[in-house]
Amino acid sequence: MSEMIPNPEEYFRQFVPSGDSLLSELEAEAREEQIPIIGPLVGELLYILAAATKARRILELGTATGYSGIYLAKACEISDGKLVTLEKSPGLAKRAQVNFEKAGLAHRADIRIGDALDEMKMMKDSFDFIFLDIDKEYYLGVLGECQRLLRKGGLLVADNVGFKDADAFNRAISERREWRSVKLLSFLPFHSPEKDGLCLALRV
């Protein structure tokens, strides 16, 4: 049997795709200001998942400076779709708007300022893809709205499910028959933090 690669974390780091100069700038800013962004590996994963599923209506919870949103809005370029992204901090939402403009993706992104749950309750449209990345203590609280807003066959991706505050969410999504899900404990280079869980859930 072939041997495993020694020191796999160092080895796989070299394959992390590098983004453009704007994304690198946002990564440096996030390091400096300790803004917990997804980093280039999860960014690319989101892009691939959204593009492969041809998602046209994408909802993001937790915009921050627009880093993850840029990957999702880029996938919308393929489907001629639109990203709706929710952020409670007006200051961060303003920065995200500038960054979507710099990326040439402002026409793909609709940033809404407010509490994610309150904003979702007012929504009537359905989505093909939801990315969940707000404070983990709110994950369980928004799960019902994700269930209502995501079309059957749509994909929910939840970041940071390795956090203790995500425990109730992890249990609920495993138990509810409206979802079919996997939780992956992964090494995610340049993600905040690098060893964490990701949940991929299909709305059934």
Ligand SMILES: C[S@@+](CC[C@H](N)C(=O)[O-])C[C@H]1O[C@@H](n2cnc3c(N)ncnc32)[C@H](O)[C@@H]1O
């Ligand atoms: C982990 S950061 C998002 C990082 C971003 N997705 C990225 O990777 O570039 C979480 C963001 O969610 C926002 N947030 C936290 N709880 C929220 C809530 N209940 N409603 C709306 N936004 C919230 C925070 O202000 C913060 O900007």
